Amino acid sequence: GAVVSQHPSWVICKSGTSVKIECRSLDFQATTMFWYRQFPKQSLMLMATSNEGSKATYEQGVEKDKFLINHASLTLSTLTVTSAHPEDSSFYICSASPGQGTDTQYFGPGTRLTVL
Amino acid sequence: QKEVEQDPGPLSVPEGAIVSLNCTYSNSAFQYFMWYRQYSRKGPELLMYTYSSGNKEDGRFTAQVDKSSKYISLFIRDSQPSDSATYLCAMRGSWGAQKLVFGQGTRLTINP
Numbered sequence: 001g002a003v004v005s006q007h008p009s010w011v012i013c014k015s016g017t018s019v020k021i022e023c024r025s026l027d028f029q030a031t032t033m034f035w036y037r038q039f040p041k042q043s044l045m046l047m048a049t050s051n052e053g054s055k056a057t058y059e060q061g062v063e064k065d066k067f068l069i070n071h072a073s074l075t076l077s078t079l080t081v082t083s084a085h086p087e088d089s090s091f092y093i094c095s096a097s098p099g100q101g102t103d104t105q106y107f108g109p110g111t112r113l114t115v116l
Numbered sequence: 117q118k119e120v121e122q123d124p125g126p127l128s129v130p131e132g133a134i135v136s137l138n139c140t141y142s143n144s145a146f147q148y149f150m151w152y153r154q155y156s157r158k159g160p161e162l163l164m165y166t167y168s169s170g171n172k173e174d175g176r177f178t179a180q181v182d183k184s185s186k187y188i189s190l191f192i193r194d195s196q197p198s199d200s201a202t203y204l205c206a207m208r209g210s211w212g213a214q215k216l217v218f219g220q221g222t223r224l225t226i227n228p
Contacts, residue, residue, distance in 0.1 A: 004159070032214060041124065043204060043218040044160070093159050103214055107152075107159035 003027055004096050006108035013084055014116055021079045021111045023094030029074035030096035034105060035067075038091040050077055084115045119143050122205055122219030130227050135192040139205035139219045142186065146207040146217075149181050151190045154202045154221065163203075164190065195226045 003026040013019050023033060032051050036044040048064075050056040050071035058064045066088075068080040077096075081088055091112050095105040122139045129135055137151075148167055152160035164179040166172045166188075172179045178191040188207075192199055205219040 006159075034214075034216075041221075041223075043122075043220045044216075045218075046215060049215065091157070095159075097214060103148075104162065104165065105214070105216065107161070109159045110157065112157065 002098075002104075002106045004030075004094065004106050004108040006092075006094060006111050008111060009109065010112040010114075012114045012116065015085050016083055018080055018082045019084055019113060021081075021092055021094075021113075023077045023079070023096065023108055025075045025096040025098075025106070028096075028098045030077075031074065031099035032097045033071055033077040034095045034097075035069060035077075035079050036093045036095065038093060038110070040091075044093060047079075081113065084113070086115045089113055089115045117142060118220075119217050120205065120207060120219040123222055124220045126223040126225060128225045128227060129195060131195060131197060133195050133226075135195050135199070135224060135226075137190040137192075137203050137205075137222050137224070139188050139207075140186055141188075141207060141217075143207075143209075143217075144183075144186070145209040147210060148208050149179070149188050150206040150216070151177075151179055152204040152206060152218075153199075154204060156201075160204055197226045197228050200225045 007022045035047045047062045048056040048058045056069035071077040093110040095107045120141045151164040154160045169183045176193045180189040202221040202223045204221040206216045
């Protein structure tokens with residue numbers, strides 16, 4: 001149980017284009033989803049927290065107009081990187097928390113984004 | 117100073133050895149402590165979850181928390197090549213304050 005999937009697992013795009021990454025909780029409803037970014041050999045940095053039906057809360061230094069987060073249902077959150085540039089190339093990981101008595105976060109497998 | 121410090125390694129030990137992984141932290145408000153295992157190009161997998169000070173054991177894994185020293189450890193007994201991964205410590209404040217702060221991760225290799 002507690003499986004989180006991400007799609008795509010990797011994506012290559014041209015500079016200036018937008019990329020959408022999906023995060024799904026497959027066997028539970030996620031009241032809260034989180035988006036992280038991880039550079040090579042570095043730790044996970046929280047980008048934003050989203051609750052279903054609410055606007056995402058972004059961490060300091062994260063551009064909300066560049067990284068659009070939508071949490072439209074209890075099983076799906078999307079991260080759209082708008083007008084991507086090479087410096088946006090990174091490993092993006094989502095996590096989901098069921099809430100309701102547990103605060104554990106379950107992580108997805110990650111999406112590797114390469115912007116040419 | 118980072119809120120959570122973790123030696124990035126790499127750490128290489130022979131199969132069967134006892135492995136000790138550690139993190140220190142500066143925020144005394146942290147109460148919940150976790151260890152995650154991350155294989156290359158995969159998402160983190162929760163290994164251990166502890167609250168406040170004390171020990172917790174699960175199979176070959178033991179997590180220790182010393183809040184007075186702001187120091188947490190993960191011990192792996194009878195280490196196996198399949199334990200080779202990056203181990204991340206993570207922590208947060210009160211229950212419901214769900215923002216996790218991660219350490220840098222320690223890359224561990226178990227040599228057959």
